[in-house]
Amino acid sequence: MLDENNQLIQCIMDFQSKGKTAECSQYQQMLHRNLVYLATIADSNQNMQSLLPAVSMDG
Template sequence: MSGEQAGPSFVTPGDAAAPSVVTTELIQKYLDENQQLILAILENQNVGKLAECAKYQTKLQENLMYLAAIADAKPAEPSE
């Protein structure tokens, strides 16, 4: 279809297996992607493309679960 926007490119938790080192850059990549996903969900919701919304919501949920797993696995750093 012409005029259709390409969706955001996605980071996949399974890409190149699970990274052995979680960096702040990797976490920031997921946060940035989540922002893109939320905006895409809102745009598609506003034009009634519910199937697209569901696809983006699924990806957002996967990202949130991945970030939650990282947060749960990482020991809390002492704050000063």
């Protein structure tokens, strides 16, 4: 997904550099959806970590 996001950003930058801002919209929406998805996963992982007991490394 990170590679896909990189490609989306490149497309957005290419269109913007050519003054074709209207064409950027669909790519921006796709990038936004991917970023929200990744943030949701990161948030759920963080929440899971807070529920797990601390692991002692003393032993």
